[in-house]
Amino acid sequence: MTLWTWVGETAQKLRADGHDELAESVVRMPRLAAEGDTARLRAEMPAALRAARGAEGAAWLENYLRHWPVAARVGDRKEGTAALADAEARLRGAHAQGPAASGGTCPPAACAAENVLNCYANIDGPGHAVDRAALLAEAAAHAEPGTPAFESLAVAHADMLVDDERPDEAVRHLDTRAVPVRATGADVGLYYGFGYVRALRHLDRHADALAALRHLERAGVANWPRGAARADAHRRIRFERVRLLAWLARVGTYPVEEALAALPDVGEAEAHPYLRSAWVEAVEHLVAQGAVRNDWRVGVALTTWSRHLERVGSHRPCLELSLSAARLAAARGARWVAGSAAERAQRALSEIRRGGDLREDLIEARSEIGRIPAAVLPVPADGLLAHLHAQPPEQVDPEQQADLVLAGLARRPDDTTLLNALGQVGRTLMLTDAAAEPQWRRVRSAPGDRTAALALLETLLHGDDTAGVRALVRTLADAAVPQDEPV
Numbered sequence: 001m002t003l004w005t006w007v008g009e010t011a012q013k014l015r016a017d018g019h020d021e022l023a024e025s026v027v028r029m030p031r032l033a034a035e036g037d038t039a040r041l042r043a044e045m046p047a048a049l050r051a052a053r054g055a056e057g058a059a060w061l062e063n064y065l066r067h068w069p070v071a072a073r074v075g076d077r078k079e080g081t082a083a084l085a086d087a088e089a090r091l092r093g094a095h096a097q098g099p100a101a102s103g104g105t106c107p108p109a110a111c112a113a114e115n116v117l118n119c120y121a122n123i124d125g126p127g128h129a130v131d132r133a134a135l136l137a138e139a140a141a142h143a144e145p146g147t148p149a150f151e152s153l154a155v156a157h158a159d160m161l162v163d164d165e166r167p168d169e170a171v172r173h174l175d176t177r178a179v180p181v182r183a184t185g186a187d188v189g190l191y192y193g194f195g196y197v198r199a200l201r202h203l204d205r206h207a208d209a210l211a212a213l214r215h216l217e218r219a220g221v222a223n224w225p226r227g228a229a230r231a232d233a234h235r236r237i238r239f240e241r242v243r244l245l246a247w248l249a250r251v252g253t254y255p256v257e258e259a260l261a262a263l264p265d266v267g268e269a270e271a272h273p274y275l276r277s278a279w280v281e282a283v284e285h286l287v288a289q290g291a292v293r294n295d296w297r298v299g300v301a302l303t304t305w306s307r308h309l310e311r312v313g314s315h316r317p318c319l320e321l322s323l324s325a326a327r328l329a330a331a332r333g334a335r336w337v338a339g340s341a342a343e344r345a346q347r348a349l350s351e352i353r354r355g356g357d358l359r360e361d362l363i364e365a366r367s368e369i370g371r372i373p374a375a376v377l378p379v380p381a382d383g384l385l386a387h388l389h390a391q392p393p394e395q396v397d398p399e400q401q402a403d404l405v406l407a408g409l410a411r412r413p414d415d416t417t418l419l420n421a422l423g424q425v426g427r428t429l430m431l432t433d434a435a436a437e438p439q440w441r442r443v444r445s446a447p448g449d450r451t452a453a454l455a456l457l458e459t460l461l462h463g464d465d466t467a468g469v470r471a472l473v474r475t476l477a478d479a480a481v482p483q484d485e486p487v
Helices: 003-016 020-035 038-053 060-074 081-095 113-124 126-142 148-163 167-183 190-202 206-223 228-250 256-261 266-271 273-288 296-312 315-331 335-349 356-370 381-389 398-411 416-428 432-445 450-462 466-480
Strands: none
Touching: 003 020, 003 148, 020 038, 020 060, 020 228, 038 060, 060 081, 060 113, 081 113, 081 296, 113 126, 113 148, 113 315, 126 148, 148 167, 148 190, 167 190, 190 206, 190 228, 206 228, 228 256, 228 273, 256 273, 266 273, 266 296, 273 296, 273 315, 296 315, 296 335, 296 398, 315 335, 315 356, 335 356, 335 398, 335 432, 381 398, 381 416, 398 416, 416 432, 416 450, 432 450, 432 466, 450 466
């Protein structure tokens, strides 16, 4: 039974019992989670919980409703350590009373372990393989064959095996777990199929993975309810397909033009963080084939997305995306952007286990960055900004400007106009964290320089760096306190 079948049947029963508001919440919560709409989930939760507490004989409904805000964070929004405490608290709460008459305190639609498993996968899938295996073994007691939770845990187990470099076992596990589901008279759902697609891709069986996607599209999506559920299914299929096609195009077994035509708009990946890794992989393959222009706009997207992953503690995805950003930036000669991506990758690498291959990738990326020629000032440093302002708009490349401004600062490190210019171009490139570093050095050495302080403040505000703003206020306040006169 798919999640959406269960949702529809449960809502129908609740309406028959006179619980119309609760029935609507049962349907809306997973749909909002599929869209990653955490704001509306938070806003609607109090009313949904009040309705659930008024329904007799359905104590599990509260756990069901509380599941979805965290599911949206660790699913669509791709959060890691930022969501771990909430996910673990939900797991403790759901299992606190032990098995219930209904087969467990987890609702049949969703086991609380799912969110913790997704969180571990976001933080460091391979590094948490043992933790995931232990949690999966414990969670098996809370899910029955034929329920959505059972299928979700089976896919989570397959994902764990793939991350543990056992994709062949993942395929066998999915096959095995499908047997008791079909014995109930039901069949596995669409998301079960995505488990096969991922395992097949890691087995380098790309043609089989494409065939699996075609089957899902023909036999699965049409049976899903219209709206968020079907839209989410179509999105997953399209992004998985382009990831496969772009790789096949890169190795010369598929037309590049058709792979490019399948590439979704960047705005769709922007709206749904869980799709970004597929988009980036596809773009990197298509750039290698000369089908996608590797320009600063690609760099802005990758910088924005990798910084999001860093903020929410999804360390391995951050490392992987930052490596892609560094490689692409190095290929287009963007020294500052590439170096910043490599630094972000280094920070993420320090947070994961089993990072040997990625460590080698980072060493190689740093080598590529080291071969980028240093920017040569076209005019003396004190005339650089006038030169840059005179450039025709169609010739402006923010990444080149950044490298030139940094070359100017190498000669005039205390030039507040150049520091301000670095902040401006850093905001364009979404590298406010990197731009703030030289600005901080100036403010700490000369806190009375109002121009430098204002430039830093603007950079911090643009980067939503609340802690940085507070530190700036303290720095300026401490500098303004008059020192005692010597006796």
